[in-house]
Amino acid sequence: MWEHPSTSSSDGLPAPEPAAGGSKARRRFRRASIVLVFGAVLVAVAAFLHRSSGEGEEPRADAPPPADLRRDAAASLLSGKFFYVVLDPEARSLRLMLKGAFLEEYPVEEIRVGSPRVLFRPSKGSDDWSFRVWSDGRLDPPRVQKRIEFTPPDSALALDSLQPALPIPPTAEEAYRVPPVYRIRYQEGLTLVVESSADSTGQGTFSRKEIVRSRAEERLRALRASLSNEGPRVLLRMKAENAQRFYRSLPGESFFLVTPPRPAPAEPRSSGNR
Amino acid sequence: MSASNADRSADLPRAAFGPARKSPRxxxxxxxxxxxALVLLALAFLGTGFAYGPYETGVSGGASDAPDGAVSGPAADLTKARSDLLARLQKLAPRGLYIVIDQTHNRLYLREKERALLDAVCSCGSGIVLSHGTKEWVFDTPPGIFRVNQKIEDPVWRKPDWAFIEEGKPVPRDASERFEYDMMGEYALGFGNSYFIHGTLYERLLGRSVTHGCIRLGRADLRELYRQAHVGTPIYIF
Known part of the structure; x- marks a missing residue:
């Protein structure tokens, strides 16, 4: 029987390893270890699969029921208190709207729909995301306004009448650094992933480090989202300039919906030769 | 233990045995x-997440099997609700001219049916917080829907308290000391609660957020806006 090297023999020295019996024991030990590791991995896989298939069929506990959502969304949008973004897949554009009024347009180069998967196995996704109205969109990372706090001078100063008394805040471009990939997360679980297209990121808009970090971050977030069934994920690829404009302008708590497909134009009747 | 092994163990120093010999293995x-384990983890990482595919117009994730994108069941209800909502919103859209102000980028548009008749650089609220004693003012341009409620030629600015405070001057008791002429340019279009679209002496600052909440325009753009907009013209600020 092979003894562990730290076990002392009767003469006080560590027992040397027997030649034939030792290698057999080592093989057994190695096999057992490998079986253990694979077993652990299999258990983890089974846990993930169970989790994904179990949760995918159930609506998220915190998601509002669809019927209420429709009614609430309609009331909110018709009131004119909330901005909304309409994705027009045919026109390839995002349109910022308020109470039916068109405010601004952001061209989209590519729309891609994400299917969640766990260990290469597709998990249950939301089929009807494009038919729904999504509310309370929030930017991730958030756009934080840094306000300048100004305390007036105590005594009257002779101010140049052509000089404004208050400091001049930075422009939007200076104040908000937009990452190459950012997200808009809606209350009911939809995530719009906005990515600056590769051709527009290579013009010095972003550093290589920024691009790598931003994409790695998105990869990790997508991983977590697929494991926890956060909801559907839609990728919008835009020119960096448009993606940045959209990030800087998007009002808080906005809604999102997709325009229905336009009916195909009726085919002209054949009039025949006259 | 065999004799040969015992002999070997006696000849070699202790350090040659045990952990020192076995640790490489x-x-x-x-x-x-x-x-x-790392390879398995990497595989798991690669195989987990979202696989992106192209968006097919009218069909989403298998919600419709029909070639024309027609949907049935709950998806049909959702589609109808969405179409109804968009139609109702469309009815609320302004029918004539309307003003759009992008306060983040300091742009003002005069639109008619989505077509921009005027695209102007403006200045919006600075967002600065002015504190004086227990009082505080936040110089924001309010977002939302408004209407032009007055049109004024040669407007005169009646300076509010904060205008004196920010300059470190005492607030006058005599109201006549509050009036400033030529500060607001040739025209002013009022909206909301005492906000105006007006001209400026600081044209070099157009395009930057420097106002106390009003919208400043350059002389030529202000003339054009004043000419085309009327009392009741909707203003959308985002």
């Missing part, structure tokens, strides 16, 4: 296991 085993 154990290390190899541990490294192999760790490597395998």
């Amino acid at each position: 154990r290390f190899r085993l541990a490294a192999g296991l760790a490597g395998s």
